[in-house]
Amino acid sequence: MLWRLMFKSLTKTTFSRATKSLSFAALHHSASPINFPKASEAQNSTPLKSNSFTSNRTSPKTNSLTPRIVLATLQDCPSDLVSLSSFFWFAQQPHYFHDKPTFRHMVSVVSNLTQTHGTVKGIIEELQSVGCVTKAQTLLLLMRIYWCGSMYDMVLESFQEMSNYGYTPNTYARNIVIDVLFKIKRVDVALNVLNETQSPNFLSFNIAICNLCWLNDADNVKRVLRCMLMKGYYMNPETYSLVLSCLCKFSRLNEALQLLSMMMVLGVQVSVNVWSILIDGFCKSGHIEVAAYLLEKMIEVGSSPNIVTCTSLIKGFLKSHMPGKAFEILGILESKGCFPDLVLCNVLIDCLSKMGWYEDAFEVFSSLRERKLIPDVYTFSSLVSTICLSKQYVLLPLLTSGLAVQPDLVVCNGLLSYFCRSGYPEGTVGFYNDMIDRGFLPDKYSFASVLNALCRLGRINEAVNVYNGIIRTYPDIDAHIHTIIISGLIKSGSFHKAMRFFRKSISENLPLDVVSYNIAIGGLTRDGQMKEAYDLFTQMKKMNVAPNKQTYNLIVSGFCRNRDVKMFSHIMQEMLDKNIGIDGHTQKLVKNLLRSDTRDPHLTVNLLFELSKLGLFPNEDQLLLVNGDDDVSVSADFSSQTYDKLDDIVSVG
C-alpha cells in the first residue's frame, strides 16, 4: 500500500507525503539499542555508584548478571571513567564475559577518554587515581575495546603499554596484534609476530589465514597453513571452509581444488557446504562445466546437494545460457520434495529477466504468494530491474501495491534508475533528495543515477558541479561516474569540453575503462576526427584497457566512413587476429563502399583487394563474410559472384 501511494502521483508534495508513510523513519531506529531494563530495576542489582569495587565488598550474586543488565548499567554510569572501571569490574566477575554489544558501547566511552587523556598511559593513570588497579587483564580489555572500534593505532599502543608495565602479552593479546597488523597492511610484521609467538593457538593461525585470504596473498596462506600443520594444529572443517571460500572469492580455483584433494587424501569429511562453496566458486567464474563435474563427484562420494548447492548451479546454468540444465536441476530438487525458497526465487527472477524471459520472471514473482514466501529487498530490487529491462514501466505500481518492503539503499538505487529509464529524470532527482533527507548515505550507484538524470534534464553544469563534489569526497570512485559526465557533455553538444574533460581524466589517472573510452572514441568518430580517435585507441591499449568488439567497430567504421582503406584493412587484420567480428552497422558501411555504382571505383577495388588479402570474401547476399562472431561467418573460397563484381568494377574504372 505504501508503494502504491508512492507511485500514484509523483508531484513533489504527494511524493514526499507518500514516502513519509513508507516508514523510512523506522529504518533509522532499527540500529538503535532496544530499551533494556535498568540495573536498578533488576533483582540483585550490582551496586556501582562508587569506584571502590576493587576493595573487599560483599560479592554480588553474579549469577544474576546478564549482558543486558550490564550494558544498561554501563550506559547509566555518571562518567566515562566510571563506566570503564565498571566494565573492568564486571569482567572480573567469575564466569562473566562481556558480549559484543557491550564492547561496542565501550568503544564510544573509550574513544571519549582517549580524546580527553590523549594516550593509553593517560587513561591508565586516570583509572589509578580513582582506585582502579592496573592488571594485565585491564590492558587486554582495553586492547579488545580499541580492536572492536577499529582504532588500530590505539590497539598497538595498549599492547606496547603491557610490556611497559612489565607484563608479557599472552597469546590472546598477540593474536589481536597480529590481526591489527594485517588490517593496517603490515603483513611482514604480522607474520613476524606470529612466528615469534611462543605458543600460538588455533586462532593465531586462523586470524593470519583469514587476513591473508582477504589480502589475496595465497602464497603466504600456504606458508601459514604448512606452519600450522607442523605445529600440530589440524585444520577443522570451518578452517577448510574459510580457506576455500577465500580462495574462491579471489577466483583462485586451482588452489581450491588442490585443497579439496588434500582434504580427500587426509580423509577429512567434505561437507555439503564445502562442496557448495567450490561449486559456487566455479559457477561465478563462468566455469560451469567444472561446477557440473564437481556436482557429479559430490554425488559419487555420497554427499547430497542441498538447495544452496542447487541455487548456485541453477544461477550458473542460466547465466551460461543453458536453461535446460537449470530447469533439470530445479526438477530434481522439486522431485526430492525440496521447493524453491526465497533466495532461489530471487535468483530466478534476476536471471530470467536478464535472459529476456520477462514473463517467466514475473510469474516467479507472482508465485511467491502461493509458496507462502514474503518478498524482501532482493526480490524488490530484482523486480525493479525486470520492469526496467522489459520496458514495462507501468507495471511497477501495479505489481508492488500492497508490498510493504522496508527499502534499503539498493532498492532506492534501483528506483533512482527506474525513474530515469522510464523517462522521468525529475523523479530521480526528487527521490534522491528525499533519500538524503531521510538519512540514506548515497553510494556510487546513487551518484550514477542522479548524475545521469541531471544530464538528461539538460542540467549539465549542475551535473558537473555535483560530480566535482563527489570526486572531492570519494577519491576512489569508479569508471561509471566519469563516463556519465563524458557522455552527458557529448550528448549536450559540449563536444570539446567533453574531450578536455576526458584527457584531463587520463592525465589524472582516473580509472577509465573500456566503456569510457568507447564513449569518447564514439564522439570523435562521429565528429570525423579519426586521427584523434585512433590516438585514443592506441592510448587505451597503452593503459592496459583492452578494446572490446564495440571499440573495434567504432574505429573500423570510422575509417570506413573516412574512406581510409589502408587503416580500415589494418584494423580489420587486428580484429581477425583477435577473432572479433564486425557488427551490422559496420557491415552496412562496407557494403556501401563496395557498391559498383560508387563514385570512387578505385576505392572499391582497393577495398576488395584489401579484403581479399585478409581472406574476407564478399558475395551477393552478405557482402562481407568475416571469420569470427555470430553476425558474420567464414568463407573459404571466392564466390564466382565476387569475381564478376570485381570485373564489373575494374571495367568501370
Place this chain on the structure above:
DNA sequence: ATAGGGTTAG
C-alpha cells in the same frame, strides 16, 4: 539455530 546461495549504475 547456523553456514553456504540472492539485488542496484555508464
